[in-house]
Amino acid sequence: MVAVPASLEKLCINSIRMLAVDAVNKSNSGHPGLPMGCAPMGYSLWDKFLKHNPKNPEWFNRDRFVLSAGHGCMLLYALLHLTGYDSVTIEDIKQFRQWGSRTPGHPETFETAGVEVTTGPLGAGISNAVGLAIAESHLAAKFNKPDSTIVDHFTYVIMGDGCNQEGVSKEACSLAGHLKLGKLIALYDDNQITIDGRTEVSFTEDVLKRYEAYGWHVQHVADGNNDINSISKAIETAKSITNKPSIIKISTTIGFGSPNKSDTAGVHGAPLGEEEATLTRKQLEWEHAPFEIPQEVYNHYQKAIERGSQLENEWNKKLANYRLKYPDEAAEFERMLRNELPQSWDKSLPSYSSEDKGLATRKHSQICLGALGPNLPELIGGSADLTHSNYTDIQGETGSFQAETRSKRYLHFGVREHAMAAILNGIAYHKSGLIPYGGTFLVFADYMRGSMRLSALSGLGVIYVLTHDSIGVGEDGPTHQPVETIPSLRAIPNMLVFRPGDGNETSGAYKLAVQNRNRPSALCLSRQGMANQANSSIDKVALGGYVLEDCQGQAELILIGTGSELDLCVQAAKKLTASGKKVRVVSMPCVELFEEQSESYKQEVLPPSIRKRLVVEAASGFGWHKYIGLDGDSVTMTSFGASAPGGVCMEKFGFTVENVLSKANSLLES
């Protein structure tokens, strides 16, 4: 490393600080405190360590950088700008937090090239980073050869006190320690200020001791405001520790440089204002106008472009060599990077006829995972300690991803649902073709909802395997019986919520979940068995909803069912037909996909003139009026469940053919 003159380093660091001050002042909104305090560590990391190519932000083998404290996004935008990313020009910075800009109020992957992870909800970023590090180490174990290392990068994080207080980070970092993810390095901005004031009002634990308890390597840099040398040495040491993740606590002053606001909560999330900005310029000896950066600063930072290009070229050569020596592995690796599914990946997904024995859809799900496993090597996932309830294992495979067995693809997340979801997101953010899935009970989707939302917002093709999807759970009782969970998931934009009604629909749901690489899928699966339908098929699931059973001529009544209640509709329809009624049964395994069909198709399935509609779903009916309107009715849940055998619960809460018939007849007579 060539020594950089102290005066230039100071300018480089203050460039970050002043871009943050000026951008937040101009937009009159934002968080200047963190970028001002973290500028030294940001400079040190990005200038001396980060392996990246500003002119190709998508270069695969780059180090990943996650700003877990996403509110400090001006730190990231400043670094992207200064190091020469085309995605963040000085004009973009002037448009900070404005409509349509590439510099939104928190970093968003889908807005700004170079942003690896959408952050803002605290604790999520560091947890995503655990997923990035898992992805890297898994691919390294899978593809690297003794003479050829094509997967090899670090994952760096800057996190704050907030991230360290959030439960999700604690779950994820505990797992990271267990997995000995040696290439994960977190820089902890210890500024001792949160929004409510000094951390001493609520957060006085010994953070590093806690990380030690997780099995991390820990270091402390006492003067993170000035001591670039110590920061750099600590990062160097962290890189050298390969059998443990590392955390470096770097004590800083929030809003460093602001004479009146530094070290106060006031500088966390509010503009400095013109006057204080002037005083800050003075204190930092910064002689430049807003948004004006000295050319020597650009010149220095933008050495990253040459370095990055060189690094990428070297890697390209390595890859070319690898291609020659290991053509099969290279083909697979490059196919994955192209985000291209293998040929015939879905060939083993099973179809069923109504003669086939009815199973629980969680069991069908297990069969699907077993069928996909050999044909879809990029499938990687597991369960939050419910493997033998969720049936998330890939049949025929043994062993799991552990420190010593990193090529394995089964993940034991432990009883850590929220971290699981965040880690699945992290694996997806790695953008290396891996298809992450994870299982828990549907009711515990609540625990990971913060990260499920981010899957949807960031367009990540995560597959959530959510079993025990209704009061059919039975004896475990209302704490374990989802009632409102399905509608709550359906309310999330950009997420596919499947509730398959038999084996074919489960295979179809898996097919669509795998194909949808730019949005998450939630598979809601039963604990209990259900019949296979005569007229379901894998392909029909793509329509979201379709006519499963129909009558001659115009129907008087439409029964709409999903999941384990689909067969109730079919049985009731048979009886109604026998008594001379004209009834149609619509299966609706995915409301969102149905919504995406043409108006004419939707009207074909649910003709506007047929207003007698009855929905049957063992969940809250919230949301179903979109299809039943003011004139329809429903057999749904209006309360929490109860502890009793699943069949008893179903009966007591009205999920019987008799009750469906009774409601249907009332509608027909109305």
Place this chain on the structure above:
Amino acid sequence: MVAVPASLEKLCINSIRMLAVDAVNKSNSGHPGLPMGCAPMGYSLWDKFLKHNPKNPEWFNRDRFVLSAGHGCMLLYALLHLTGYDSVTIEDIKQFRQWGSRTPGHPETFETAGVEVTTGPLGAGISNAVGLAIAESHLAAKFNKPDSTIVDHFTYVIMGDGCNQEGVSKEACSLAGHLKLGKLIALYDDNQITIDGRTEVSFTEDVLKRYEAYGWHVQHVADGNNDINSISKAIETAKSITNKPSIIKISTTIGFGSPNKSDTAGVHGAPLGEEEATLTRKQLEWEHAPFEIPQEVYNHYQKAIERGSQLENEWNKKLANYRLKYPDEAAEFERMLRNELPQSWDKSLPSYSSEDKGLATRKHSQICLGALGPNLPELIGGSADLTHSNYTDIQGETGSFQAETRSKRYLHFGVREHAMAAILNGIAYHKSGLIPYGGTFLVFADYMRGSMRLSALSGLGVIYVLTHDSIGVGEDGPTHQPVETIPSLRAIPNMLVFRPGDGNETSGAYKLAVQNRNRPSALCLSRQGMANQANSSIDKVALGGYVLEDCQGQAELILIGTGSELDLCVQAAKKLTASGKKVRVVSMPCVELFEEQSESYKQEVLPPSIRKRLVVEAASGFGWHKYIGLDGDSVTMTSFGASAPGGVCMEKFGFTVENVLSKANSLLES
């Protein structure tokens, strides 16, 4: 303490084990492993330490016991039964997990007297216990006198590996350490087994070191299967440590006594079966038939009845004495225990006219808290580090609940939303009249949803103050802008979701939230200002929805609005009226309360014949078709938001008078 003969202790402990084995076998469902492993600590704690009165489970000054590992409920049911609670007879145990029984699959406060906390979702119970301990120490500081201690009990917890992996427990225990809750004692059942197998597959951190980092006192009992003496000594020591919460790691064998299934995941959540039960009887030298408990065991355990009665009598005497010496405090204390609100508690809740300056409803909320504060001393709460954004402070009060200032009622939860919700639940579970509230951004309701669900399920009157309730958040962008959150909350049974549209409606929402002591309320409040309406009132909020503005004669169109969009409806209605249309505006601050009104009232507000209905709400429209049916329309969100000033977001996403008019006119012309 009188020594108990070892042979009798053994019988007492094995009684728990065998009740668990036999109940789970009979119901063919349940979790025998934990009760078998934890029987010694359960016996030791309940027999030697727990201060309770089996014949009056509601006696205020009892120790609180929380089985955080709720799946092990047979441990708790066995202890309740053996110590003489009327709520759990041997017949109840035979009905384990059956419809209508008092012994559901996880402990539920509303089913079984003596169950302090509904548990099952892991991590929740220990976090509730932090709330119980906060409640105890707050009331002790508030009511106890140097010569009179009327509030004085411990909070005991049994937690497992699962609880220790969940993020919520880590948030709560970090805060408990900060707050130095010396009367919180957790027994950690370290059995090294989770559902996926041995904990070594995912959970190898040094748990006690982590708790030390939080500031807890830690101990380890190496042989929790046999060494009653060490367990008891450790509890004794924990009780003597008054300036720190305590955790005692007690190493046990899951399913202890079962020769073939102990120490395996197989005994965690499945019946032993008849054959293994026979072998277990043999191994434990248990000579009794299923559900048969030796009389000497009952005789010994039920000394708790005499002890409890004596303890309660002594306390009653203390209270009588306190009543004489401190009549005012006693009156207040006893009023709180009766769950009775003070006279005129709501007298200062402000009303507004349309002349009054429009404010953000978060600001109105702050005014309400300030108005309630002096008149409602049982109000206790705070924010998850967003005090100055949520405006959750009680104006006129300073200081917060800290180790040295326990009589203060403001809680700094730190950046720990999930723990906040669980702690609020814990305060409510204390059943001492305290009214807990807590604030965060609405979008982060996702982080605490697991515990919000439990507020609803257990019927706890927690008040959630959820500000920044739409894209009106503005610059912070889509990670911070709720879209699906409001419908997701409305989907939860037994929860009131308020979205007030002005000052009167905010006062009304607070009034109802305080009055509803048996269900939670979620107050969704704006960041931005809005006008005060001419025809709103505090009392009308109780109707859930009401006619805010009406036309002469029958309306052609009904506009339905909530929160910050209510005024858009009013403005649009004015323009429509001016152009000769007949329009009604319905304000719907609480859908759930509207649903509870009579059919005739609901039909009066929304006459079935008027099908042209337009809802305006800056959230996902999911759920609104219940009121707009197949023929209405909506101005709602169909995607995530964006980063830009709030007003710009509102405009770009169509929340303008013009757009409402345009949709209204389309409906009128259809």
